[in-house]
Amino acid sequence: MSATISSIGIYHPEKEIRNSFFEAYLDTSDQWIRERTGIEKRFFSSDNEYTSDLCVKAVQALVKNHNTKISDIDFIIVATSTPDQIVPSVASQVQTRLNISGAGCMDISAACAGFVYGIIMAKGLIAAQTHRKILVIGAETLSKVTDFSDRNSCILFGDGAGAVIVEASPENHILNILTDTDGSYGKDLYLSHQAAPINGEIIIPDNKLHQNGRVVFKWAVSTLVTKIHELAKKNNMSLSDIDFLIPHSANIRILEAVCKELAIPIDKCIESIRNYGNTSAASIPIAWYSGIASGKIKNGDNLLLIGFGGGLTCAGICLKNNIVL
Numbered sequence: 001m002s003a004t005i006s007s008i009g010i011y012h013p014e015k016e017i018r019n020s021f022f023e024a025y026l027d028t029s030d031q032w033i034r035e036r037t038g039i040e041k042r043f044f045s046s047d048n049e050y051t052s053d054l055c056v057k058a059v060q061a062l063v064k065n066h067n068t069k070i071s072d073i074d075f076i077i078v079a080t081s082t083p084d085q086i087v088p089s090v091a092s093q094v095q096t097r098l099n100i101s102g103a104g105c106m107d108i109s110a111a112c113a114g115f116v117y118g119i120i121m122a123k124g125l126i127a128a129q130t131h132r133k134i135l136v137i138g139a140e141t142l143s144k145v146t147d148f149s150d151r152n153s154c155i156l157f158g159d160g161a162g163a164v165i166v167e168a169s170p171e172n173h174i175l176n177i178l179t180d181t182d183g184s185y186g187k188d189l190y191l192s193h194q195a196a197p198i199n200g201e202i203i204i205p206d207n208k209l210h211q212n213g214r215v216v217f218k219w220a221v222s223t224l225v226t227k228i229h230e231l232a233k234k235n236n237m238s239l240s241d242i243d244f245l246i247p248h249s250a251n252i253r254i255l256e257a258v259c260k261e262l263a264i265p266i267d268k269c270i271e272s273i274r275n276y277g278n279t280s281a282a283s284i285p286i287a288w289y290s291g292i293a294s295g296k297i298k299n300g301d302n303l304l305l306i307g308f309g310g311g312l313t314c315a316g317i318c319l320k321n322n323i324v325l
Contacts, residue, residue: 002172003126003267005119005164005305006322010289011054012043012160012276018133019155023038030125033155034121037285038252042158042277045145050084052093054161055139059098064165073165074103075104079114079281079308080208081191083107094137104131111228112248112309114138114281115162115316119193122166123174123317137163147208157209158180158277162285164323178231178306183314185219189310213279220254220308225261227314231304232305236316239264242265242318244300248308249273249283270297280309292325299324 018041020031033039034184045054063070078091089107110117115138122134139161148154166174172179184199189211192203197276224247232239239262247255249271259266272279281284284305291297299321 001126001129002169003123003166004169004171004173004322005166005319006067007062007068007165008162008285008289008292008323009058009060009065010160010162010286011061012059013045013049013054015044015046015322017042017044017158028151031295034252037156038273039155039277040274043160045141045159048270049141049176050079051082051092051139051141051161052084053160054141055090055137055163056097057092058072058137058161058163059094059135060132062165070098070100070135070167073100073103073133073135075122075125076100076116077130077134077136078107079110079118079136079138080107080140081109081111081114081280082145084261090139100272101121110307110313110315111311112250112280112283113307113311113313113315115284116305116307116315117164117179119164119174119317120177120179120315123177126166133167135153136164136166137161142209142278142280143160145207145209147210150184152213153209153211156278156281160276160282160286161280162282162289164285173322175318176231177318178227178234179314179318180223180227181311183220183311185215185312188215189312191214191310216312217251217254220250220314221257221261223253223308223314224258228258228262228304228306229290231306231316231318232321237302237318241302242268242304243304244268244270244297246284246287246291246303246305248306249276249287250309292321292323
């Protein structure tokens, strides 16, 4: 059974955080942040605003954008590292708040690769002919787990959500996939709520996101260059056949380094880092939506989506854009 994606919606909280926010209490500057990350602003959720709230509003935006119904959705997947609670799932909260009866629900934890993993899972469920219309959401409230005393990492993260509907279709627009993980890097990017070991090392639980930026940067560039080539080959494409690359927006310098290694013009890379910061599982749908809304991404364009992050894990997929706003 073939599948397509023809609708999308995004949401970000109202609270806009410019780089000057960090200048007030850290030894940093707007220029330093822009030069090293490319970030100009990001959005933080309010104290009483949670990941499920962002998910619901992203889906409501999707419905408004496409005048579509969601009552016949039969499965909901939410990719997040910042759930409201571990149990119940965020997906189940979305289900009840949007009154989508009879839908299966689950959260997946694959950090910044989570949204792409969600599409891959939805594609598989449709191929198995067990489901026909699946809501996939990537959402994060990273501001709630950010260590604001860590000068190198706290400037990176923002909150947001993006949602798409993956559904059965006569024409196949979702092509071949790629997944890969190297768990030996687990301690270089983690969020721990209990004193359990990561690769044999006991981690002090503080419910804050910790990142070894140098290690993750090096792994990300090397992995993306290799896996983008591999994914294009799996889809019988050359890099010139890809109209736009939509990677996870972790840092503009990572994206520049990857494009340089691949000899791809940076304007073929669609990002959300400048105006949203690193929104983890939400960064790819936010970038995708922004590319369509700006008129850059058009119907029928070949897209390569690739996420990478905590695990350290990676997931990619090629598809033909079928979303029109």
